[in-house]
Amino acid sequence: MINCIFVITKITVQLKPMTKMRKTSMVASKANTELISPETFKELAILVNHLRVPSFPNMLENFLSGLCHFDTIIMVTYKKSFKPIILHPKNRSEHSPTLNMYINQAYILDPLFNSIQQGTTPNISRLADMAPDSFEDTEYYQTCYKKFDLVDEINLTIALDDSTTCAISLGRKRLMGSIKRGEMIKLKAVYPLLEALIKQFWLAQSRDYLEYVPSHGPIQYALKTFACGVLTQREQEVLGLILRGHSSKAIAETLGISAGTVKVHRKNIHARLDTSTQSEIFTLFLNHLDEMDKDRN
Numbered sequence: 001m002i003n004c005i006f007v008i009t010k011i012t013v014q015l016k017p018m019t020k021m022r023k024t025s026m027v028a029s030k031a032n033t034e035l036i037s038p039e040t041f042k043e044l045a046i047l048v049n050h051l052r053v054p055s056f057p058n059m060l061e062n063f064l065s066g067l068c069h070f071d072t073i074i075m076v077t078y079k080k081s082f083k084p085i086i087l088h089p090k091n092r093s094e095h096s097p098t099l100n101m102y103i104n105q106a107y108i109l110d111p112l113f114n115s116i117q118q119g120t121t122p123n124i125s126r127l128a129d130m131a132p133d134s135f136e137d138t139e140y141y142q143t144c145y146k147k148f149d150l151v152d153e154i155n156l157t158i159a160l161d162d163s164t165t166c167a168i169s170l171g172r173k174r175l176m177g178s179i180k181r182g183e184m185i186k187l188k189a190v191y192p193l194l195e196a197l198i199k200q201f202w203l204a205q206s207r208d209y210l211e212y213v214p215s216h217g218p219i220q221y222a223l224k225t226f227a228c229g230v231l232t233q234r235e236q237e238v239l240g241l242i243l244r245g246h247s248s249k250a251i252a253e254t255l256g257i258s259a260g261t262v263k264v265h266r267k268n269i270h271a272r273l274d275t276s277t278q279s280e281i282f283t284l285f286l287n288h289l290d291e292m293d294k295d296r297n
Helices: 020-036 038-049 055-065 097-104 111-118 141-143 179-204 219-225 233-244 248-255 261-274 278-296
Strands: 071-081 087-088 125-126 152-159 164-172
Touching: 020 097, 020 219, 038 055, 038 087, 055 087, 055 164, 055 179, 071 111, 071 261, 111 164, 111 233, 125 179, 141 278, 164 179, 219 248, 219 278, 233 261, 248 261, 248 278, 261 278
Parallel strands: none
Antiparallel strands: 071 087, 071 164, 125 152, 152 164
C-alpha cells in the first residue's frame, strides 16, 4: 500500500477595510435598485424589445408615465446648424400651431436650447431652474411658451454624439401641479438606463428622422446678424440677452456694465430699430429668421 501524505497549508487572506467612498457608492446603488420595482424592470424589458422598431418612442412614453405624472410629452433632438427634430409625437396632426412655431423659429430663444448650446444642461432639470430671471416677461414666453399652458416642465437630456442632444420634455398643467420630489428621485434612479437605451435607439433608427431636416443657423449667428450695421456690437449683445429673457440687472452683471448703461443701450436699440416695445423687436427677429431660411434655400 502506498501511503499518501497530504500537506494542507493554511493561507490567511487579509481583506482591506472598505473605504468610505466604496461604502457610499454601494449604498447609493442599493438605494437606486430599491427604487426600481419589479414591475419597472418588466417595463424596461419591453422597452428594450422595441429599440429597433418605430414604436420605441410610444413605449418610452408608457414607461415614463409609470414613474412620473405628466400631461404632455415631447421628444426632440437638437443638432448644431439644424432645426430641432420631433421624434415623438411623430404624427404631424398631433403638432399644435404653438409647437410648429417653436420648432420653426421660437426654439432659438428657449432656455433649454440655450443651455444645451452652452453645454450646461443637467441630465434631469426643471425649466424653472434654468430660465433667466425675466423669462415670463419675454415675447417668447408671451407669444409662444405661455400657450403650452404648463406650470412645470421637466427635461431629460441625453448627449447622442458630439453635436446632437436628445431632450424629453414632460409638461404638467395647473391641475396636476409641479413635479413631486418622489417622482424626480425615480427619474434620476432610472436615468442611466434610459440614457443607454435612447443612445441605442438613435443608432438604430436615426435615419428615419434625419431625412427631412431643414437646416437653420444657430442662435449665435442669428443674433450676430440681426440688425447688423444698424446696432453697435454692444447693443447687439444687450439685445440678444433681452430676447433670451434677462433683466437689466442680469444683463449688467453678465456684461460687466452698470444698470444705467444697460438702460441707455435699451433706449438706443429702440431708437435705431424704430420700435417702442419688446413685442415689435420680437416680430423683427422672427422676420430675420425667415430671411435666413430663404437665403439658405
